[in-house]
Every structure is written in structure tokens, then in C-alpha cells.
Amino acid sequence: MIVINSPQNPTGGVLTLDDLRKIGELARKHDLLILSDEIYSEIYYADRPASILDVPNILDRVLFVNGFSKIYAMTGWRLGYGVVPEDTFPTIELFVNNSVSSAATFTQRAALEAFTPETEKATERMVAEFRKRRDVFADGLNSIPGIHCLKPLGAFYLFPNLSEAGLSSDEFANRLLSEAGVAALPGTAFGDYGEGYLRLSFANSLADIQAALERIRNFVSQV
Numbered sequence: 001m002i003v004i005n006s007p008q009n010p011t012g013g014v015l016t017l018d019d020l021r022k023i024g025e026l027a028r029k030h031d032l033l034i035l036s037d038e039i040y041s042e043i044y045y046a047d048r049p050a051s052i053l054d055v056p057n058i059l060d061r062v063l064f065v066n067g068f069s070k071i072y073a074m075t076g077w078r079l080g081y082g083v084v085p086e087d088t089f090p091t092i093e094l095f096v097n098n099s100v101s102s103a104a105t106f107t108q109r110a111a112l113e114a115f116t117p118e119t120e121k122a123t124e125r126m127v128a129e130f131r132k133r134r135d136v137f138a139d140g141l142n143s144i145p146g147i148h149c150l151k152p153l154g155a156f157y158l159f160p161n162l163s164e165a166g167l168s169s170d171e172f173a174n175r176l177l178s179e180a181g182v183a184a185l186p187g188t189a190f191g192d193y194g195e196g197y198l199r200l201s202f203a204n205s206l207a208d209i210q211a212a213l214e215r216i217r218n219f220v221s222q223v
């Protein structure tokens with residue numbers, strides 16, 4: 001199975017339709033399934049991200065998953081859904097029955113609010129607010145000597161490179177929390193290739209982001 005997640009956690013990166021087509025070809029060539037986690041599909045800052053569902057003749061090998069956690073700010077409410085090939089369904093049903101059983105009733109009732117026009121407007125406002133936070137946070141980080149940060153095209157994370165600071169990602173994240181009170185994940189929490197990077201979330205207020213920037217600036221000037 002090939003597992004993809006676009007827009008992506010932790011980098012905010014977005015796969016192009018061409019990337020997805022090539023992943024489809026690879027899957028066909030090697031007879032693999034593709035699990036596509038598109039939980040950040042509505043949180044984007046340029047063109048609407050392509051979906052694996054945009055690739056022609058691929059549905060027989062795609063497990064598409066999405067959920068309410070991000071765009072409806074229902075993190076922790078444990079409500080998601082999948083669209084899967086029919087022949088995989090009995091196995092998935094067995095797994096879901098014996099792991100999470102079912103979604104809680106009150107969560108399902110709350111999620112009905114997601115399908116109202118008011119919620120659609122609210123999510124547009126939320127994404128516009130995320131864009132502001134992304135720009136302030138990324139510009140602020142890039143003004144700190146030794147930190148280099150791309151502006152992500154989706155999701156709500158920044159993944160700055162801090163290798164010039166002279167600390168490992170793990171040490172940087174631990175010391176940033178204990179000495180400066182800013183919580184971040186080391187890039188290595190997502191695998192070895194994350195060394196030299198930090199994951200910061202901008203699902204937080206602009207005031208907190210500005211305070212965090214000052215603290216990161218002070219921290220970096222002292223290490």
C-alpha cells in the first residue's frame with residue numbers, strides 16, 4: 001500500500017495532479033492499494049489541491065479517507081469517513097467494529113452542523129484567518145537569523161529549517177519548550193528525514209503566534 005496525505009502534515013506540502021497520476025501508475029504497475037488521507041483538503045492557500053479521486057480509472061485501488069477534525073475544528077471528536085473499494089469493505093468493517101466500534105451519537109449530531117450554509121461561511125473565514133497567521137508566522141521566522149521557512153500551500157503547519165542553529169531537532173524542540181515555553185514537534189517525530197526541521201502549528205491566535213515569535217527569536221540568539 002502507498003499512503004499519501006495531501007495537503008500534508010507536517011510540511012503543509014501539496015501534491016500536484018501530475019504527482020498523483022504518477023503515484024497511480026506506480027500503484028497499478030506494482031498492484032498496490034493507495035490510502036489517501038485528504039483531511040486538510042479544504043485548508044489551502046492557492047489553487048484547490050488535486051485529489052487522488054481526480055486520477056482517472058483509479059477507484060478500484062483507492063482507500064479515500066477524510067474527517068471532520070480539521071475543517072470543522074472537531075479535533076478529538078473522532079469522526080471520519082472513508083470511500084473504499086467494495087471488496088475491501090468486509091475487512092475494514094471488521095477492523096472498525098473491533099477497534100472504535102462506532103462514532104458517538106452526540107458527535108454525529110454535532111457534525112450535522114457542518115452541512116449548513118452558516119458553517120460553510122465560517123470555514124471560509126477560518127481559512128482566511130489561517131492564511132494571515134501563516135504569513136505572519138512564516139515572515140517572522142524568516143526574519144530570525146538561521147531560520148528558513150517556506151510558506152505551505154495547505155494545512156496549518158510550518159516546517160522551518162533550523163539546522164544553522166547548531167542543535168539537533170530534538171534538542172531544539174525540548175529546550176524551546178522548557179526554556180522558552182513554546183511547544184513544537186521535532187521534524188524527526190515524522191521520520192529521520194525531519195532532522196534539521198521543526199513542526200509548528202498555526203492553529204493558534206495571532207497574539208500567541210507573535211508572542212511565540214519573540215520567544216523563538218530570543219531563544220535562537222542565546223543558543
Ligand SMILES: Cc1ncc(COP(=O)(O)O)c(C=O)c1O
Pocket residue numbers: 005009037039067068069074075076077078079080
Ligand atoms: C494527516 C492527518 N490525518 C488525520 C488527522 C485527524 O485524525 P482524527 O480524525 O483522528 O482527529 C490528522 C490530525 O492530526 C492528521 O494530521
